Amino acid sequence: MKIILKYILTNIQERKVRTAVMLLSILLSAMLLFVSFSIGVSYESAQRKMARGMAGSATVSVQNVTGGIYAGDIPTLPVIQTKAGILEGTSLYHENGYYETVDLLAADIDALNQINKPRLRNGGEITNFVGYQIILPDRFTSKYGIEKGDTITLQIGGSPIDFEVLEIAAYDTVFLRHTRGATALLPLETLKEILGQDNGYSEILIEAAGHTTTNDLISELRNALDTEKYRVSEIVNEMQIAADARQKSMPFFLISFFSLTMSIFIIYSSYKVITLDRLPVIGTFRSIGATKKAVTRILLLESLFYGCIGGLIGIPVGIFVLKAILQGMGKTLSQGIEIPVIISLPGAFLSFTVAVTVSLLSAWLPVPQGKPSADKRCCFRHSGGTSYPAPADGWNWNHSICHISIFAAPCIGKYALSCRRLFSAGTYCGDNPCNTDFYQYFKRSF
Known part of the structure; x- marks a missing residue:
């Protein structure tokens, strides 16, 4: 376990830019999601306080x-x-x-x-x-x-x-x-x-x-009471207050959605590169008896580190951002009410959970795709201490050109032989020297 942790920490230290980008994306996602939950609760509390104003405990x-x-x-x-x-x-x-x-x-x-x-x-x-x-x-x-x-x-x-x-x-x-x-x-x-x-x-x-x-x-x-003479009404409209709070928090939820999408793309793309970079190491793990599940867990453990650190840092940062936003919103209210900062504990827990889940799922998708080819490449490249070219995945232009040449050779040969007969009969392009050279070329070839 110590070796695995040391391996993960070494990779994080070596790839500082990649680590910073992944942590920043998860941090922003967790922060915005936390702000989205807390800003709705805080604004709803302020609205309820304003609505109660003169009424107090009366309803x-x-x-x-x-x-x-x-x-x-x-x-x-x-x-x-x-x-x-x-x-x-x-x-x-x-x-x-x-x-x-x-x-x-x-x-x-x-x-x-x-x-x-x-x-x-x-x-x-x-x-x-x-x-x-x-x-x-x-x-x-x-x-x-x-x-x-x-x-x-x-x-x-x-x-x-x-x-x-x-x-x-x-x-x-x-x-x-x-x-x-x-x-x-x-x-x-x-x-x-x-x-x-x-x-x-x-x-x-x-x-x-x-x-x-x-x-x-x-x-x-x-x-x-006589309803035609007296009007009985509710002082605080809880449904309207909740609707106003949702309206205030909706833009932040939309921003959080786009931020989560960005985080998924960044982590997914990064782990595709990480998987390719670590093919020799993955092959080494497999060669000493590590199963596919064990290799997957090692790679996902690193993504779990990104999710936990990004989520834990994102929530405190979100508190400062929430205070700044609520302070600005309080100044825009005509009533001059100072909106209290209410930290939603379920929102904080959910934000941290989403950060970890997004990090794990985004890394889990590309990891299984890289493991099968990793075993083959490492076996081909490092068999017996001799380095061999790895079998390429996907489209191989050398193989394609070879296949095209094999299928095209009979057609070219048949066409050249027909040209030879035509030149012999003197019916193909007359006495043009260019055509004569063309004929001599194919005559030597076939």
Whole structure:
């Protein structure tokens, strides 16, 4: 075994360029396949985080088709864990000639904390939240240089209204957005007064109890409510999120496919050359008792080395590539969400397995083709210490010319004899000296 390993390592060291090309092809294939799996999982996680945004742990939304809805309109059901009413409004913020939309949000703080508790930047709790106070996300305040205790003016319904910044919150939970702009949290009674709305909330968010699924919760609510008056809908569309994630990862899967095809071609071509180069060594292995299976295993062991090394290096490289890609994708999102890097363990295992499998299969195809001719060539070339020409495989021009000459000689002879008779009779080309020389040539030959 030590001799075989030493033989393999020696071959790898001697053929540095070939080794580098094969390792690079397998590394790229494993890296791209790993990135394809992980980028889908990471993007799906970010999309789910954005979709949940305001809803938090709530999975179902109930709205009144004609107007506002009260929390009492939702019956008490065993499938309901928590319900929170949300009141929404819109405003406009103006700063140095720049206008930005600020969506207004109000809810009962205790109910909101149960499904999607706002996270303040200082880690504290929301207390004494009354009157014309406002809580803004840190992304908005840092953009315009707003600090806690400052006063900002918002245009609501065409009228400017001043608010005191009570707290600055982190850009998540209810402040996470699906579009450009910002979301501000106001006291419930204050927003009702500003909007002149006293007929309930804009919608009711409902969290399922225990192990109740979203579909079961929707079914129970639709059976308990008047479907013509109330609209029951799922907050997070899991199917759409999965479809978006597949759409993002599809280009990388296509690139991985072409990379795998390239790797197969490179390894297959390399092993055709490797098999021909090592014919004497293969013959030596056979001469000392090695079977065809043993010779095949020796050659495939080298390809296994390429597959393992390329797969193991490709996954760490893929992690760095994944971080760079997700960082660029996060900058292009209008929501400004930072996409988390999620390493898919099944994807990493599958990428390594594919790298090893492709390396073995690509090398296994040309190896059996070279072994039979290898035995013959080595026996012919090295029999008894004397070197003999090897029987050529495929088309042999020397043999072909010899065969053509054997079959063409009778025809040429017959044609020459007929020419001799014609010259003797004086009926072939007259007295032309060229024809006479031609005749003398064939007369001497036949």
